[in-house]
Amino acid sequence: MQAILIFVLVVLLLAADAFIGGSRMAELKKCPFCGSDNVAFTPDEEQLLEDTTTGFIWCHGCDFSSDSFYSEEIAAEKWNRREKE
Numbered sequence: 001m002q003a004i005l006i007f008v009l010v011v012l013l014l015a016a017d018a019f020i021g022g023s024r025m026a027e028l029k030k031c032p033f034c035g036s037d038n039v040a041f042t043p044d045e046e047q048l049l050e051d052t053t054t055g056f057i058w059c060h061g062c063d064f065s066s067d068s069f070y071s072e073e074i075a076a077e078k079w080n081r082r083e084k085e
């Protein structure tokens with residue numbers, strides 16, 4: 001009986017950890033075109049899928065917007081890869 005309770009507890013902890021990790025806002029680098037750090041992930045107006053949010057990165061400094069990506073995570077990854085360090 002006790003073993004089952006511990007198992008349930010571990011599963012809950014793992015689920016909570018995944019939830020916290022998944023909802024963390026992605027850190028976006030500065031805009032490579034104008035240097036503004038006022039860049040944000042902007043969800044598409046029409047969402048074709050329920051389990052993810054498609055959208056693009058929009059720079060409010062120079063009005064640049066990236067292509068639309070499958071999720072915020074992927075968009076952030078592509079955006080951060082774009083800028084040369």
Ligand SMILES: [Zn+2]
Nearest residue numbers: 031034059062
């Ligand atoms: Zn910009």
